[in-house]
Amino acid sequence: MTARTVWLHLRVPFSFFLLPIFWFAVSQSPSPDIGRTIAVLLIVHLLLYPASNAYNSYYDKDEGSIGGLETPPPVTKTLYWVSWAFDIVALILGAFVGWPFVVYLLIYGFTTKAYSYDGIRLKKYPILSWVLISALQGGTTYIMSYIAINDLSLSAFTQPNLLFGGLLGTLNLMALYPVTQVYQHEEDARRGDQTFSLLLGIRGTFVCAIVTYLLSLIAFYFYFEGSLYFYLYLLFLSPAVIYFLHWLWKVYQDADQANYRSTMTMMWLSGICLNSYFILLIFLTHS
Numbered sequence: 220m221t222a223r224t225v226w227l228h229l230r231v232p233f234s235f236f237l238l239p240i241f242w243f244a245v246s247q248s249p250s251p252d253i254g255r256t257i258a259v260l261l262i263v264h265l266l267l268y269p270a271s272n273a274y275n276s277y278y279d280k281d282e283g284s285i286g287g288l289e290t291p292p293p294v295t296k297t298l299y300w301v302s303w304a305f306d307i308v309a310l311i312l313g314a315f316v317g318w319p320f321v322v323y324l325l326i327y328g329f330t331t332k333a334y335s336y337d338g339i340r341l342k343k344y345p346i347l348s349w350v351l352i353s354a355l356q357g358g359t360t361y362i363m364s365y366i367a368i369n370d371l372s373l374s375a376f377t378q379p380n381l382l383f384g385g386l387l388g389t390l391n392l393m394a395l396y397p398v399t400q401v402y403q404h405e406e407d408a409r410r411g412d413q414t415f416s417l418l419l420g421i422r423g424t425f426v427c428a429i430v431t432y433l434l435s436l437i438a439f440y441f442y443f444e445g446s447l448y449f450y451l452y453l454l455f456l457s458p459a460v461i462y463f464l465h466w467l468w469k470v471y472q473d474a475d476q477a478n479y480r481s482t483m484t485m486m487w488l489s490g491i492c493l494n495s496y497f498i499l500l501i502f503l504t505h506s
Contacts, residue, residue: 220297228276228298229269229305230288236395236490237356238264240388242497244364246504247384251368258316259367262309263360267324270305271331273298278335281406289479319373323363330355342412349396349415357392358385383442390435391493397424398485401477421477425467448500455496459489 241260245251277298281291306328313321334341334348341348362385366375375381400407400416401424407414416424436453443449463485469476 220292220295224292224294225273225298225301227288227292228273228294229301230272230276230285231265231269233272234264234268235494236486237268237360239391239490239493239497240357240361241364242494242501243384243388244361244368246497246500248365248368251505252370255316255370256368258312259320259364262312262316262320262324263364266305266309266312267327270302270309270328273302273305274332275335277302278337279410285403289483316367317370319371320363320367322373323359323367326359327355340412342414345413345415345418349393353392353396354389357388357390361385361388383438387435387438387442390431390438394428394431394435395486395489398428398482400424402479402482421470421474424477425470428463429467448503451499452496455492455499456489459485459492462488 241263245256276285276291277294277296279285280294285291306324309324309328310321313324330341330351333339334352341351362376362381365371365381365384366373369375397414397416397419400414401421403414404417404421407417415427419427439452440449443452466476466481466485469481
């Protein structure tokens with residue numbers, strides 16, 4: 220594999236879609252340490268997530284489009300070792316942040332490997348993988364980023380407000396996660412992976428996204444106690460919501476509209492909206 224091919228399969232730009240969870244953790248931190256904040260940002264989004272992407276690409280060996288990569292090039296064992304190298308570097312650097320952060324890196328790394336590894340293949344279990352990955356990338360990442368940024372002990376995990384924030388992150392990912400699988404039904408079925416989106420069907424995937432997103436809105440309302448922060452959230456998300464509803468109407472007319480490019484447009488739009496909102500929230504809560 221060439222360096223360019225390896226880079227493509229790391230899918231670093233895909234980390235942008237998970238970045239709002241990190242900004243949310245920073246925005247809710249009472250006094251975030253700048254050095255620790257930068258370290259967590261770089262380790263998670265430039266090492267941990269790309270390592271997971273590369274490992275997934277190696278075992279899936281996709282021929283069709285995957286998240287962030289419309290035409291994935293063939294993979295070799297090189298990608299497998301690169302994924303492990305990224306994980307090891309993440310752990311070494313994470314040790315300077317603290318052992319609770321190392322625990323998180325280990326849990327994330329091994330769970331996402333179990334998701335793809337042929338001998339376990341959590342991806343084949345639709346409901347389990349939906350809940351587990353959403354809780355891992357959403358709730359657990361939010362909580363452990365918060366703990367690492369603020370240099371807290373692992374016992375802080377039980378703080379009610381921190382758990383509530385983790386629930387918000389989980390619900391957001393539960394709404395988004397099946398949508399990222401909606402255009403891969405044919406390839407997933409060919410491999411024998413009964414993903415959650417495949418289980419629901421195309422229309423069911425969109426209904427699930429709407430229901431879960433509405434639940435997350437209710438949770439955000441109570442989290443922010445109906446304050447201006449909640450209504451700003453609605454305002455910033457409105458472009459993504461409008462696009463989603465328009466896309467939903469097109470899909471109901473023609474199921475082929477549930478394709479890679481439409482999915483990526485949805486992902487980029489929601490990513491821009493969410494990242495913008497939470498970055499603004501950082502300035503509002505720390506000004």
